[in-house]
Structures are given as structure tokens and as C-alpha cells.
Amino acid sequence: MLKIRSYALVIFLAGLALGYFALVNFVNPAWFLGATQYRLGLDLQGGSHLVYIADVSVLDSSEVRDSMEGLRDVIERRVNAFGVTEPIVQVQRSGGEERLIVELAGVFNIDDAVRLIGQTPYLDFRTERPESERNAILEAQQKGERLTEDPYFLATALTGRFLQKSALDFDSSTGEPIVLLEFNDEGGKLFAEMTGQNIGKRIAIYLDGQPISVPVVQQEIASGRAQITGQFQPDEAKTLVRRLNSGALPVPIELISQQSVGPTLGREAYDRGLLAGIYGILAVSVFLLLRYRLPGLVAVLSIGFYVVLILTIFKLLPVTLTAAGIAGFLLSVGMAVDANILIFERMREEVRWGRDLESALGEGFRRAWPSIRDSNISTLITASILYWFSTSIVRGFALTLGLGVLSSIFSALVVSRTFLLAAGLRHLKSAPLFYGVAAHKE
Amino acid sequence: MFVIKHRVFFYILTLALLAASFISIFIFGLKPGIDFTGGSILEIEYASQRPDLKALEERFSLLGYADSRFQPTEENGLIIRLHSLSEEEHRIVLRVLAEGGESAEVLVEKRFDSVGPTIGQELRRKAFTAILLVIFLILIFISWAFRKVSRPVSSWKYGVVAILALIHDIIIPAGLFAFLGRFYGAEIDSLFITALLTILGFSVHDTIVVFDRIRENLRKAAGPEDFENIVGKSLDETMGRSLATSFALFLVLSALFWFGASVTRYFALTLLVGVVAGTYSSIFLASPLIVSWQKWRD
Numbered sequence: 001m002l003k004i005r006s007y008a009l010v011i012f013l014a015g016l017a018l019g020y021f022a023l024v025n026f027v028n029p030a031w032f033l034g035a036t037q038y039r040l041g042l043d044l045q046g047g048s049h050l051v052y053i054a055d056v057s058v059l060d061s062s063e064v065r066d067s068m069e070g071l072r073d074v075i076e077r078r079v080n081a082f083g084v085t086e087p088i089v090q091v092q093r094s095g096g097e098e099r100l101i102v103e104l105a106g107v108f109n110i111d112d113a114v115r116l117i118g119q120t121p122y123l124d125f126r127t128e129r130p131e132s133e134r135n136a137i138l139e140a141q142q143k144g145e146r147l148t149e150d151p152y153f154l155a156t157a158l159t160g161r162f163l164q165k166s167a168l169d170f171d172s173s174t175g176e177p178i179v180l181l182e183f184n185d186e187g188g189k190l191f192a193e194m195t196g197q198n199i200g201k202r203i204a205i206y207l208d209g210q211p212i213s214v215p216v217v218q219q220e221i222a223s224g225r226a227q228i229t230g231q232f233q234p235d236e237a238k239t240l241v242r243r244l245n246s247g248a249l250p251v252p253i254e255l256i257s258q259q260s261v262g263p264t265l266g267r268e269a270y271d272r273g274l275l276a277g278i279y280g281i282l283a284v285s286v287f288l289l290l291r292y293r294l295p296g297l298v299a300v301l302s303i304g305f306y307v308v309l310i311l312t313i314f315k316l317l318p319v320t321l322t323a324a325g326i327a328g329f330l331l332s333v334g335m336a337v338d339a340n341i342l343i344f345e346r347m348r349e350e351v352r353w354g355r356d357l358e359s360a361l362g363e364g365f366r367r368a369w370p371s372i373r374d375s376n377i378s379t380l381i382t383a384s385i386l387y388w389f390s391t392s393i394v395r396g397f398a399l400t401l402g403l404g405v406l407s408s409i410f411s412a413l414v415v416s417r418t419f420l421l422a423a424g425l426r427h428l429k430s431a432p433l434f435y436g437v438a439a440h441k442e
Numbered sequence: 443m444f445v446i447k448h449r450v451f452f453y454i455l456t457l458a459l460l461a462a463s464f465i466s467i468f469i470f471g472l473k474p475g476i477d478f479t480g481g482s483i484l485e486i487e488y489a490s491q492r493p494d495l496k497a498l499e500e501r502f503s504l505l506g507y508a509d510s511r512f513q514p515t516e517e518n519g520l521i522i523r524l525h526s527l528s529e530e531e532h533r534i535v536l537r538v539l540a541e542g543g544e545s546a547e548v549l550v551e552k553r554f555d556s557v558g559p560t561i562g563q564e565l566r567r568k569a570f571t572a573i574l575l576v577i578f579l580i581l582i583f584i585s586w587a588f589r590k591v592s593r594p595v596s597s598w599k600y601g602v603v604a605i606l607a608l609i610h611d612i613i614i615p616a617g618l619f620a621f622l623g624r625f626y627g628a629e630i631d632s633l634f635i636t637a638l639l640t641i642l643g644f645s646v647h648d649t650i651v652v653f654d655r656i657r658e659n660l661r662k663a664a665g666p667e668d669f670e671n672i673v674g675k676s677l678d679e680t681m682g683r684s685l686a687t688s689f690a691l692f693l694v695l696s697a698l699f700w701f702g703a704s705v706t707r708y709f710a711l712t713l714l715v716g717v718v719a720g721t722y723s724s725i726f727l728a729s730p731l732i733v734s735w736q737k738w739r740d
Binding site for chain 1 (some may be wrong): 485498526528529546550551553554555556557558560561568569572575576579580587598602632633634637639640641642644646647648650651654656658679681684686687689690691693694695696697698700702703704705706709710713728
């Protein structure tokens, strides 16, 4: 008995410790560990969720991953420069498309952010088409076909992806501003190839789909350096150099979806979610106490332990909380209660059939376990599929539900059991008042 | 026992509820939200007075946005739904809504969602797949979990009956949602699909507890006790637990519905209806069906 009681004490103290960690930031941020925060999703703190689609049509399939990573880095640099706390920039492959997800917490007026992201320049080099091809396309375009193709220039693999640096310079003789480009090794090789194969012909340098320079190739350029000359105002040249340096986009992108939640709405969702949580847990606790008396008290303690355990997990991992996530958490509280109910109802039954309370407890746990196991597996199946379902809102729900189910099994089996055993049944074997059951001997 | 004896009555009741739901879905239709159709939704609140809606509608038509729909909320709030907007268009819309005033002063933008059509389609496909997948996996799981109880009813039949109960459990909330969609503008979005999938998970949870008890009683049954009696007895024994659990979930979800955030309100409602339907189907549908099936087989 002492052993069980000491286990119970350990669990109780652990619960208090977890509870402190989980809730201290609500009580007083000045206290020890009070600075730890929960990570809130966009719909609870306000912010924007942007989805871009990347056009990887000109790339080899082997290069796609690198390019997408490069794209991610560039955008992240840009977004960081914007001063957003904890931006999330992720690559996502969906439905055969390459996508970029950008989440900006706390940034609601995304005009500027979107402009910033969208405007990152896309640089690419194109070679001149042979005359026969050019004429063929021009003819077709007269007939209204092949209108999207450029009859004069052909896109190549050389894009801003390979650009290492860009600098401003001035022509020594004319004093006109020039933009210098320096490629990385791979880019240098591509450039050498391109110039080598097109001596005497023109190469077009396109920026964001517009040609900004169309020089004639004099010789093969193996140095990996190029110049863009002609008709730049010093300001224009400076801006271009700056934009190119802050990251030429490896691939062009287009915004296909955005979701923004304002701070007031976010705040409201957060406050109300908290309120709903408190009321829900309270209501359930009252119900348990009324129906099951002493075991009900044990259940309430067990649920309490479960709640602080799961909150601690949320804080530590961390798990991003969303409005749907709060719903998932509440649902899992309901299911945690269910595990306890299964055990207690079983206990009641055993007592009604004539068992003494102590072995009824043992039987209750033993017999209820298959039900608990099987029914929670089905919820886990659902949570896994929901997780795959993949929008961040739904994912938040699936994660909290799944974690909740796992933790609730633990709390019901370990915590409830320990507390109940520790409550000292042997001495109370004829106290139906405490257990809410009437024992008949048949 | 009562339930099993009068199962025909409950079958009729179930069919009536299902019919009502089907009719609701058929007549009112399920309104897909922008998650699935693409489009944009803008929610704003005016600092002082909400302008005349007719005037706004006219101005939007002039812009070429004749497909815009306006829904006033509360005192000075407004929800505008239209096709998906680029950032430029978004700014223009805000300016029009501010009616010439400085938009930052005249109104507060509470939220803005714009979804392109491709994402919508993809989500639709995923939702469909997810539902089918969950149903399928659960079917397999139940058949496996009950593989050792093949007498007198083979284990896969438990699975099928559970699935039928599940289907009932998602049709009822869907029917309600169709009704809400018609009269309150409720829309099918990813949260609704999530609610359905969650209901599937919970309902099975509930049904398994009953089946589990049947399994146990079958094992205990010494002689060839009547299957119908065993099921009836099992139901009586588990009824307390089923109702208690459902009530607990009902409490929790009600708290979410009444006190929770507005974005999860319909979500909570769907789950509530689903939980009730799930409990109903485990007690009044699944178990009687097993009995009927076995009787019919004989």
C-alpha cells in the first residue's frame, strides 16, 4: 500500500510541476519560466498564409529540388529582412506542382510583403532562334497559333539561379552605368557554352519577362562574368543591382492562394478558445463527480493530469495551436474521459455482480483495456489521414487529436489506476456512497 | 433488449431521419466554400456606419465584379464574397469599400482569404479520397479486430455493419448542414470535412465498445444461447457507458459551440450532431442490424 501511495504522490507532484510549466505564462510572466509561450497559429495571433506556385517547366527533373530549395532560401532572406518574427517558408510538392508556402505571423497588411516577395526579380538568358524556326513561328502566329512562343529568342537553362553576385560599374570611356554579373561555377560553364555556340549572334538578357539587353556575342566568355550595358540611368542600374543581389529568383512564382487573419479576429479566437476550454473541462469534471463520486474525483485528477501533460507537450515540441487545434484538444479531453468511464462502468458492473471493490477495480481495468485500445486505434487512423489531408488548419487539429489520444491512454491506465489503488479500497469495501454503486449479493 | 426486440421500429425511425437528410441535401444542396470552389472572402468592420449595400453593389458591378455577394453581420460588419483577387484587386476593393475615405480609418479588415481555382479542385479531390480511405481502413480494422469471433456471424459482417452506421452518421450532419447552408449561409469548408472524418473516428469508437461486449459475451456463452439475447444483453450492459461518454463529449463540444471562436462554431455544431448520431447508430442501428443479418442468413 505504501508503494502505491508513493507512486500516487509522485504522479501528483509531477502533475503539479507540469501544471506549473504549462500555465505559468497565463498567471504571471515575471515568474520563473513565465516567459515560455505557446506557439500560436495564424488564426489565433493574426497573420498571413500565402501559397505560391513555381514554374519549373524549363528545368530538368533532377534540378527541381535544388531550385526549389534555392527559391526557398531567397524568399526567406527577403521575408526576414522585412522584420517578421518567425516566418515560415516551406517547399511543398502537391498535385504534381511545386509550391512555396509562406507564413507571416503577425503581418496582416501583406500588401508590402506580397509586393516584396512577388517582385524578387527573375533573370534569364535567351539565345537567338535559327531563322527557319523564327519564320515558322511567325507564320503560325499570323494564323493565331503559337502565340505564347517568342519567335526571336529561345529560353535556355541559364537563369538567375546561377548568379553569384551583381555589381554596379561605370564604363571607363562613356561614364555610363553598367551592371556587372558574376556567375557561380556551374553558371560560368553554362555561360561559356552559350557564348561559345553563339558567336556573332545575339543573346537576350530578360528580367521579369522583359528583355533589358540584347548584346551580340563577340567571343566565348569563359570567365563567368557578363556585363549589361546600355541606356541605364544610374538610379535604375543601382536598383537593378540591388534587386539582383538580394536574390534573383531561381524560378518564377505566382500567388495562387492567400489567407489573412486580422489581429482582432485572431485575438478573439484565442480568448474564446481559452474560455471554451476552461468551461468544457469544468463541465465534464462536475459530471464525473456527480456520477461516479470517489472514482469520479480520481477521474477528475486524472483528466487534470492529462490536460497539463498535453499542454506541456504542446509547449515543448512545440505544437502550433490553431482554433481547430483547440477543438481537437477539447475532443481529446472528451475521449480521455471516455477511457475512464469505460473502466468505471466496468467496475460498477463487477460490483453489481458481487465482486468486492478491490478485485472489481482490477477486473475493470483488465476488461476495459481491449475496448480502450481498439476504439482509440480508430481515432488514430482518422487523425493520421487528417494529417495527410495537409492544409495547416486541418493538420493542427489532427496533431492535437492524435497526441491527445495517445496521452489519454497513458493517463487513464497509469494515473487513474494508481490514484484509485492508492485511495485504499480495502478499507472502504462497503462504502457505496463513495463509489456511486450499490452492491448486490446475488 | 428492448432495442433489439423493437428493432423494426428503430429501423423505420432511422430510415425516416436518413430520408429527411437526403431530402435536405437534395433540395437545399451543399454549399461549397471557397476552399473548394476558389474565390475570395473579405470580412470588414466599419468604424462608424455601414454604407448602403445597394450603392456598394452598384459600384462593384461597375468594376466588373458583378458576381460579388454581400452579407451584413452584427452592427457594422460586412462579409464580401467574390472571385479570387490579386493583391492589386484586393487594394482596389478596399478602396471602393471605404467609399473614398482613407481605408485605414473608415474600416478595419478582419480577414481576407483568396483561393485560386486549382487549389480548390485539389482540396475537393483530397477530401473525397480521405473519406473513402478512412472508411476503408476502418472496415479492415474492425474485421481484423473481430476476426476471432466468426461464430455465428463472420467477422467481416461486423465491419460492414459498422460502416453502414458510419455512413448514417455523416449523412445526418450533412443534411443538417444543407439546411443551415440554405438559411444561414453555412458553407462546406475543410473544417466541415474534418468534422465528418472525426465523426467517423468517434462513431467507430463507440460501435466498437458495443461489439466488444458482444464478443466477450459470445465467448462466455456456455451453450448455444440465442444470438439475439446475447446482443440484447450486451447492449443493456454497455448502454450506461455509451450514454455517459456521449454526454461527456456533448458537454465539451457544447462549450466549444457556445464559448468558442466563431470560426469553429459550425465545426463544433457538426461534431455535436455527429456525436449524437454516432451514439444513436451504435445503440439503435449497428447492433440490431447484426442480429437481423444473422436471422436473415438463417
